[in-house]
Amino acid sequence: MLRFKEEVASVLAPLIDWEKEEVFSRLEIPPDSEFGDYSFPCFPLARELRQAPARIAAELSNKLQGKGRFLKKVEGKGPYLNFYVDEQTLAERIVAEILNEKGDFGRSSAGSSEVVVIDYSAPNIAKPFGIGHLRSTVIGDALYRIYSALGYRCIGINHLGDWGTQFGKLIVAYKHWGEGKGLQDDPVRYLYELYVLFHREAEDKPELEEEARFWFKKLEDGDAEALTLWQRFRELSLAEFKRVYEYLGVNFDYYYGESFYNDRLDATLEMVQQKNIARESEGALVVDLEQFGLPPCLLRKKDGATLYATRDLAAAIYRYEEYRFSQMLYVVGAEQKLHFQQLFSILKLMGYPWAKKCKHIPFGLIRFPGGRMSTRQGKTIFLEDVVNRAVELAEKIIAEKNPDLENRKEVAKIVGVGAIKFGDLSNDRIKDIDFDWEKILDFSGETAPYIQYSHARIFSILRKSGGVLASAELRIITEEERSLVKTLGFYAESIERAAEAYKPSILARYLINLAKDFNRFYHNCSVLGAEESLRQSRLLLCAATKQVLANGLDLLGIGAPEEM
RNA sequence: GCGCCUGUAGCUCAGGGGACAGAGCAGUGGACUUCUAAUCCAUUAGUCGGGGGUUCGAAUCCUCCCAGGCGCACCA
Numbered sequence: 001m002l003r004f005k006e007e008v009a010s011v012l013a014p015l016i017d018w019e020k021e022e023v024f025s026r027l028e029i030p031p032d033s034e035f036g037d038y039s040f041p042c043f044p045l046a047r048e049l050r051q052a053p054a055r056i057a058a059e060l061s062n063k064l065q066g067k068g069r070f071l072k073k074v075e076g077k078g079p080y081l082n083f084y085v086d087e088q089t090l091a092e093r094i095v096a097e098i099l100n101e102k103g104d105f106g107r108s109s110a111g112s113s114e115v116v117v118i119d120y121s122a123p124n125i126a127k128p129f130g131i132g133h134l135r136s137t138v139i140g141d142a143l144y145r146i147y148s149a150l151g152y153r154c155i156g157i158n159h160l161g162d163w164g165t166q167f168g169k170l171i172v173a174y175k176h177w178g179e180g181k182g183l184q185d186d187p188v189r190y191l192y193e194l195y196v197l198f199h200r201e202a203e204d205k206p207e208l209e210e211e212a213r214f215w216f217k218k219l220e221d222g223d224a225e226a227l228t229l230w231q232r233f234r235e236l237s238l239a240e241f242k243r244v245y246e247y248l249g250v251n252f253d254y255y256y257g258e259s260f261y262n263d264r265l266d267a268t269l270e271m272v273q274q275k276n277i278a279r280e281s282e283g284a285l286v287v288d289l290e291q292f293g294l295p296p297c298l299l300r301k302k303d304g305a306t307l308y309a310t311r312d313l314a315a316a317i318y319r320y321e322e323y324r325f326s327q328m329l330y331v332v333g334a335e336q337k338l339h340f341q342q343l344f345s346i347l348k349l350m351g352y353p354w355a356k357k358c359k360h361i362p363f364g365l366i367r368f369p370g371g372r373m374s375t376r377q378g379k380t381i382f383l384e385d386v387v388n389r390a391v392e393l394a395e396k397i398i399a400e401k402n403p404d405l406e407n408r409k410e411v412a413k414i415v416g417v418g419a420i421k422f423g424d425l426s427n428d429r430i431k432d433i434d435f436d437w438e439k440i441l442d443f444s445g446e447t448a449p450y451i452q453y454s455h456a457r458i459f460s461i462l463r464k465s466g467g468v469l470a471s472a473e474l475r476i477i478t479e480e481e482r483s484l485v486k487t488l489g490f491y492a493e494s495i496e497r498a499a500e501a502y503k504p505s506i507l508a509r510y511l512i513n514l515a516k517d518f519n520r521f522y523h524n525c526s527v528l529g530a531e532e533s534l535r536q537s538r539l540l541l542c543a544a545t546k547q548v549l550a551n552g553l554d555l556l557g558i559g560a561p562e563e564m
Numbered sequence: 565g566c567g568c569c570u571g572u573a574g575c576u577c578a579g580g581g582g583a584c585a586g587a588g589c590a591g592u593g594g595a596c597u598u599c600u601a602a603u604c605c606a607u608u609a610g611u612c613g614g615g616g617g618u619u620c621g622a623a624u625c626c627u628c629c630c631a632g633g634c635g636c637a638c639c640a
Binding site for chain 2: 028029030031032035039041043044046047053077078079080122124161164165166169213258281282283284286293294295296297298300301302303305307308309333334335336337338339341362364365367372394397398401402415426427428430431432433434436438439442443444445446447449450452453454456457458460461464465497501505509512513516519520522523524526527528529542563564
C-alpha cells in the first residue's frame, strides 16, 4: 500500500501547494474501509484557503477525478478527502511480487549492511532458565530477524550472567551443603536449589553473605578452587541453556558472557580514572552523574571486586571497537532502566560519540497473580515446563483433530513453541504480563496456532488443487478478496514499523489481521469449487497469502507447518 | 521521599492527534454429507483512572492528582 499512499501524496500535493512529504505524513487510514483506504483531513487547509473544510474536500475531489494508477476513486466526505485503492490493480502487482520473491518478499536492503549489535536473553548461570527470561530471548530473536530482513548486519550476543557475587553464593552453598551427584544428574535445578537454600539460610546467618562476597573476590583474584567450581557450574549450565535455545530455535553469534570481559576490567577502570570522571567514596570507586540527573554509579567495590556496571562498560567499549555498530540494542527488562541510563551516561562522560547509538529496549515483568517472581525465594516457573506443557497440549489436539498426521510430534513442537513465543510477542513489550497457565495454553483466537492453522488450511487447498497457474488472471470480486489483497499490501510497512519501534508486536498484530482476513475469505469464497477462471484467481490469492503468513511468522521465529 | 512505567468492555489487550473507541477470551444463539470447526457468523458490554490545559479536533500531547508496578551505592 506504500505505493498507493505515495501516489495519493503526489497527486494531491500540487493541488494544494504542499510538499509531497507533508501530504504523505498527513494521510491517515480511516476508521472504516467504507471511508476509503487513505484519507486526508482538510482542516489544516481551512485557514490558508479561508474556506470550510467540507467545501475544500468537495472541490479537491472534483479536481482529482481520474488521476493515478492505483486510485479507484476519490470522494469528499464531510471535511475528509477519501481515497479508494483499485484492488484489481493492487492485486495484480502485489500477488505477482509475492509469488516472484517468495521467501524474500518483504525483505529489503534499507539497512545497507549497517551493523546492529543485539544483546538479548542473557540468562544467569546458576539460575534456571525461567519464564522471565523468555521475553528477552524471543523479543531479541525477533528483532534480530526483523533487522536482518531489512538489510542490517546483526550481531547477536548472549551476555550470560556468568560472573558476579552470585557465584560467591553458589560456591559457599556448594561447599557447605553440596555433593557431586545432584550436580551431575540435573545441574541447573540442583544449582537452583542450592541458590534458594543459600538465601533461606542467609536470613538467619547474615555472615553467609559476607562469605559469599569473600569467595567472589577470590574468584576474581584467580583462586584455583573457586575457578574450578565456577568453571564446572558454568559449563553444566551452559550446556542446558544451549539445549533450550536449540529447542526454541533461537541463535546467537556469540556467547560472550560477563566473564569474557574479565581481562579488560582493569584497563577499563584505569581509563575511567584517567579521564577524571570517577572518585573514591567510602573505599569504593564511583562516577557522579548528577549532571544527568542520575544517582552515582558504582564501578568498584571497597574490597576491590567489580560490579555488573563495570563489566557492561567494558563490554560496550569492546563491542564498539570490534564491530563499529551503528546501533546497539540491549533487550533487557524495564527494571534495569536506571542501570542503562547510568551506563550510557558514563560512556558519554568518557567522550565516546557512539554512546548515543546505544539503546535500551525495555520490557515489562512477568508476574505471578500474587506478586513478582523471585528466584531467591524459589518462586519461579521453568521455561521448559511451560514449553513442554504447550507441546503436549498441541499433540493432544492433533490426536483429536487430525489423527492421521504423520509427523505429529514435529508439528506439535512447532505449534506449542509458536504459541508460547507468540504470547510474548503479540503484546506491547513494555507491559507487565500476569502469568496464567490457562491463557498461555489457549490456542484459539489471537494466537500463533490461529495463524499457523490458516497457513495449514491454505496448504491443504493448494495440495488438492493440482497446481497454481502463475499466469492466471486475478479477478477480485468479493469484499473478502478486496480486504485480503489490501492487507497483503500492508506487509512491508508492518515490518518497517516493527523495526522502527523495536516492537515485534506490530508485525504479530499484522499477521493476526491477515489470518483473520483469510479465514473470512475461506468461509465465504469457495476456491476449489469456483468456476475455472475464478478458481485460478483464488488459488493465486491463496498462494500469496500462504507465503506472507510463512514469511511473517519466520521473522518472529515461529514455524509454519504445512499440515496440523 | 525522589524518579520511571502502566491504567481502554467482566478478563487479557489493540488503537500511527482526526470521522459513531476496536479485537480476543468468557457468556448467549447459530454454521461441519461442501477447500482441516485450533474456524466462521450474530449478540451483550466502555465516565478510554480523575481534574485542568493546548488544539478546528485528545484514549493519544502538556500539567496536577489517584491507583498499581518497577527502580533509587558495594546484587544482576
